[in-house]
Amino acid sequence: MSSLLDEIRELHEGGKMETLPKKRIETMEGLSKVYTPGVAEICMEIANDPAKAYELTIKKNTVAVVSDGTAVLGLGDIGPEAAMPVMEGKAVLFKQFAGVDAFPICLNTKDPDEIVHIVKMIAPAFGGINLEDISSPRCFEVERRLKEELDIPVFHDDQHGTAVVVLAGLVNALKVCGKKMEDVKVVFAGIGAAGMACSRMLLKAGVRNLIGVDRQGAIHRGVEYSNPHWAEYANMTNPHNLSGSLSDVIVGADVFIGVSGPDLLTVEDIQSMAADPIVFAMANPKPEIDPALAAPFVRVLATGRSDFPNQINNVLCFPGIFRGALDCHATTINEEMKLAAGLAIADAISPEELSETYIIPNVFNPKVVQKVRDAVIRAALETGVAKAGQIPAAGLHPEKL
Numbered sequence: 001m002s003s004l005l006d007e008i009r010e011l012h013e014g015g016k017m018e019t020l021p022k023k024r025i026e027t028m029e030g031l032s033k034v035y036t037p038g039v040a041e042i043c044m045e046i047a048n049d050p051a052k053a054y055e056l057t058i059k060k061n062t063v064a065v066v067s068d069g070t071a072v073l074g075l076g077d078i079g080p081e082a083a084m085p086v087m088e089g090k091a092v093l094f095k096q097f098a099g100v101d102a103f104p105i106c107l108n109t110k111d112p113d114e115i116v117h118i119v120k121m122i123a124p125a126f127g128g129i130n131l132e133d134i135s136s137p138r139c140f141e142v143e144r145r146l147k148e149e150l151d152i153p154v155f156h157d158d159q160h161g162t163a164v165v166v167l168a169g170l171v172n173a174l175k176v177c178g179k180k181m182e183d184v185k186v187v188f189a190g191i192g193a194a195g196m197a198c199s200r201m202l203l204k205a206g207v208r209n210l211i212g213v214d215r216q217g218a219i220h221r222g223v224e225y226s227n228p229h230w231a232e233y234a235n236m237t238n239p240h241n242l243s244g245s246l247s248d249v250i251v252g253a254d255v256f257i258g259v260s261g262p263d264l265l266t267v268e269d270i271q272s273m274a275a276d277p278i279v280f281a282m283a284n285p286k287p288e289i290d291p292a293l294a295a296p297f298v299r300v301l302a303t304g305r306s307d308f309p310n311q312i313n314n315v316l317c318f319p320g321i322f323r324g325a326l327d328c329h330a331t332t333i334n335e336e337m338k339l340a341a342g343l344a345i346a347d348a349i350s351p352e353e354l355s356e357t358y359i360i361p362n363v364f365n366p367k368v369v370q371k372v373r374d375a376v377i378r379a380a381l382e383t384g385v386a387k388a389g390q391i392p393a394a395g396l397h398p399e400k401l
């Protein structure tokens with residue numbers, strides 16, 4: 001065990017990334033072109049037409065991964081410095097899987113006004129903003145305001161990236177079990193950033209019987225919640241207005257989706273579910289139930305981790321979504337683009353390949369980023385949010401592993 005920890009630590013020594021120039025400057029003449037005085041010509045070209053930033057700077061391929069360190073994985077509010085290894089990791093994944101240059105930016109503030117202000121002020125350098133691990137409900141306001149005020153895509157990965165991969169996983173898990181979205185009872189644990197967005201996505205995909213459970217139990221109508229988003233949530237979910245604990249409402253459920261914290265689902269809970277239970281225990285780094293405990297009692301099991309089969313993790317989504325959005329200069333990432341991304345991920349597994357232990361493609365499956373990128377561009381064009389005159393046939397430059 002300690003050698004594994006040593007190995008992990010070694011991979012993090014000095015951070016996980018660096019900046020590399022595209023061309024090395026070897027001579028004074030070269031210097032005069034890349035830097036002053038030559039660079040001044042380019043600056044003035046952009047000053048006269050700021051849209052030229054897409055042609056003449058890193059903007060067209062660059063995403064800011066912005067966090068305030070308040071909901072880092074399931075570790076909670078561990079602060080901006082401690083959030084950096086996750087944000088560096090996301091930046092590495094952006095580059096490796098989709099050729100996107102991403103910068104980890106951890107802010108020393110939790111104030112939504114300040115976060116919105118800072119992100120707006122740094123936006124000129126970036127082609128997109130990936131918000132990460134900002135706790136709910138502040139994340140909803142931050143994202144809404146930034147989407148309204150910026151003309152580059154703003155995407156809160158924990159909400160929408162997760163919703164996209166959950167949709168993909170559920171589409172395929174239901175195929176394995178021979179069940180339909182319209183007929184299944186779905187119980188969510190954790191109605192924060194991820195739970196809220198995943199619920200919305202599944203309702204859009206046709207689920208009718210969906211119940212959300214948080215620390216106070218099932219979210220239902222007739223209660224005054226301190227979280228203003230839960231009243232709205234109660235109105236759109238829980239058709240029979242059930243109250244009670246997770247164990248109370250999970251009885252007879254076809255699907256459990258956990259985006260909460262570790263060890264809150266029991267084997268007895270799973271045994272009370274309908275036949276062929278589907279369990280997505282996605283809390284990181286420790287899922288809602290130990291997968292080894294759950295496995296004998298479920299038909300389909302998925303976690304957010306890479307060390308078990310069926311990893312349902314937003315890494316399947318954010319590289320391809322941003323690759324597509326950047327390549328077509330999308331001004332936003334809309335619902336149609338997210339839905340298209342989810343279906344594209346599901347579609348990366350052929351009917352012959354589909355099984356209980358293979359409902360979701362592996363992130364190393366080269367089809368995933370390409371399919372997501374193409375589907376996102378198609379949806380952006382169809383919904384009129386793509387600004388690019390010409391879209392590269394394949395904007396991918398994934399590094400070899």
Ligand SMILES: NC(=O)c1ccc[n+]([C@@H]2O[C@H](COP(=O)([O-])OP(=O)(O)OC[C@H]3O[C@@H](n4cnc5c(N)ncnc54)[C@H](O)[C@@H]3O)[C@@H](O)[C@H]2O)c1
Nearest residue numbers: 073074136190192193194214215259261283284304313314
């Ligand atoms: N696999 C993935 O791709 C993926 C993506 C996003 C989030 N997650 C995981 O989901 C979890 C939540 O992330 P988030 O960004 O939504 O955070 P969040 O802080 O916005 O929301 C977490 C919610 O879970 C609730 N919760 C926590 N412990 C609970 C418990 N014991 N019982 C009931 N409710 C509980 C909290 O009250 C909160 O409403 C984290 O563990 C995160 O790692 C996984």
Ligand SMILES: O=C(O)C[C@H](O)C(=O)O
Nearest residue numbers: 072073074158284313314
């Ligand atoms: O970071 C991950 O691996 C997934 C997700 O964004 C999370 O917060 O857990």
Ligand SMILES: [Mg+2]
Nearest residue numbers: 073132133158
């Ligand atoms: Mg996250």
